[in-house]
Amino acid sequence: MTELQKLDNLYVANTYARFPVDLVSGSGSLYYDENGKEYIDMGTGIGVTAFGACDTEWKNAVIGQLNALSHTSNLYYTKPCANLAKLLCEKTGLKKVFFANSGAEANECAIKVARKYFEDKTGKQGYIITLTSSFHGRTLTTLSATGQDKFHELFNPLTGGFLHADVGDTLAIENYVKSYPVCGIMIELVQGEGGVNALPNDYVKWVYEFCNKNDILLIVDEVQTGNGRTGKLYAFEHFNILPDVVTTAKGLGGGLPIGACMIGEKAQNVLTFGTHGSTYGGNPVCSAGAISVISRLTPEFLSEVSKKGEYIKNELLTCNGAQSVTGLGLMLGIKTKKPVKEVVDYCIKNGVLVLTAKDKLRLLPPLNIPNNLLEKAVKIIKDAIN
Template identity: 40%
Template sequence: MIPSILPTYNRAPLSFETGTGSWLVATDGRRFLDLGAGIAVNALGHAHPALVETLTEQANRIWHLSNLYQIPEQQKLADMLVDLTFADTVFFTNSGTESCELAVKMARRYWSERDPARTRILTFEGCFHGRSSAAIAAAGTEKMTKGFGPLLPGFTQLPFGDHDALREAAQAPDIAAIMVEPVQGEGGIRPLPDACLKGLRDLCDETGALLIFDEVQCGVGRTGRLFAHEWSGATPDIMMVAKGIGGGFPLGAVLATERAAGPMTAGSHGSTYGGNPLGCAVGAKVLEIVSDPDFLVDVNRKAGLLRQKLEGLVSSHPDIFTEVRGTGLMLGLRCKAPNTDLVNAAYAEEILTVAAADNVVRLLPALTITDEDLAEAVDRLDRAAARLEAAA
């Protein structure tokens, strides 16, 4: 008999009732240190006072307005994003996968008025852009697509890091865009080197293709800059954002240049809930906090501290780990043992992590995590690794 909640998740036998900062309290009273942050969503941790205050204040004013009307909270957040980034314009969504849908539509709409044959989008092995029809077609893996055909056409997946294959594919006359995560999250915490991001920008400038960055997981301070691509100096034409921008409230966005977004005229796209006053009020407060240079300096300091401790952890458990990978507070432990074994051992030590591809365990703590909690986190991971060694 099918359960009342569609069983599409392999859920851990854990339920939580309260959370503060980097800590969650389970229904049985146990306190868990959260290194998953809702898969990089709770950028400022649980129940951040400024977000609670902002949400409560806005909830007492107005929750929802149709996009048939002007929404001041939406305008404020859009202006902030334009001021802080490469973008000239913003469309608000509710999730990363909705942002992917619009990014794909925007790229194809752009070419529909210039060269209608240019519809194909290049993506990369290991990518994850969401679970909508366009997003799974972009990923192209059997895991994502099996049973959901016919797939939306017009995507070609290239080997990760194969520059020759990329250059050859990009010369084809039907290429509309190249879509890439500056740091792959689901794919196993694989950063794209700055030189590669610059090379992608140069290649798109050469061929005319649009460059789409997916910063749904790696954006909003996660790597120590407001957006991960800023480290390289290369800018996209279109960028997908979600997760951390709402600090836990469902919110996403597509940022774009005027050139890329120009053909998206009235009636070409829409969203019932996208850009609602509640989400945008919270998003503006998140952005105000995370974009502060001092805040980002501290994220980088904590990232260095955590990486140093994790390198020691890997050295101490050579039969469990092979390496630390990633950047900022978006780090991964590549395992020798099955990564799910480590995730489960970590549950026993009351710490939450997130599995990823390539046998990696993701560590995505709140950007506000304290030094003391970072030290405690590594101690608990050390004990989890020791559990696996003892069971071997």
């Protein structure tokens, strides 16, 4: 164990199973440890550094803003915050944005929007349906929303008001709505932490139409799928729907903490003065970084993301050791015949940083990873799998 690992283990709360790698620098799709060993990044800090490590354009936007104004609180107006909100609304068709600092906080906001929308309309307290094998965050309320029992154990009592339905089980949703005052249905279109599984198209269409018909808010959690990750700006575009609320974080900030809860026409006026807030929300430096990310996610760029995703999928599908490849764009999950830990250890030893999701290998490479590095990484991953 290195001195750094000993220090970290001694003083940092032991909530993460870190890989035994001490990273000291990064540039684009490459990271380096303290011995100068190079790693190709196929994980982007769990879907965060959309344009790679220390990306020049992002860095210039962030440093430029840091030199001008670093923080003001939400008591004053700043351009980056307003401009980022405009950009997101214009690109998505949603109407208002609340800025938070993480995915979980963006989801907290969405849950509050759904509850208040229902209170305003009916005077009643509303329930939210989420899906089993979903993941919505680690705060107590988003943990309660998360449809996986293993996250709930040891943290009871949970926040009330959540109901869980299996993916594809439309009857469960209908029955819940008959028995409970339901104000929202919250889904990930590709369940990330749950194993990188896209929801079936016809099921998403059914949920969308069911929500519209019953005036239930459809909340789509795009914390992981958003910001170009799946080859569309937001994954809802793959399904030809416009949700009532979309949350995002991770890739949005490109490496700085920012989350966004984007609210559509129906609920755009639900959040009113004093009903929600965040000291750092919409911080000018994080917003400047996010503008640099979002403004580069053009249709041409996103079609390259899809092509890179197809390349990985096709290559890995030729592996005897790969049982399945799931996901969309550059958000991929691979079920391997070997235990996934062996695959990950081999990759790291051979200079490729990868992730897992449940018992699958998970890949979330930089959206702009150069083809030569992608080919090199895929070769090592194929060797690892076989």
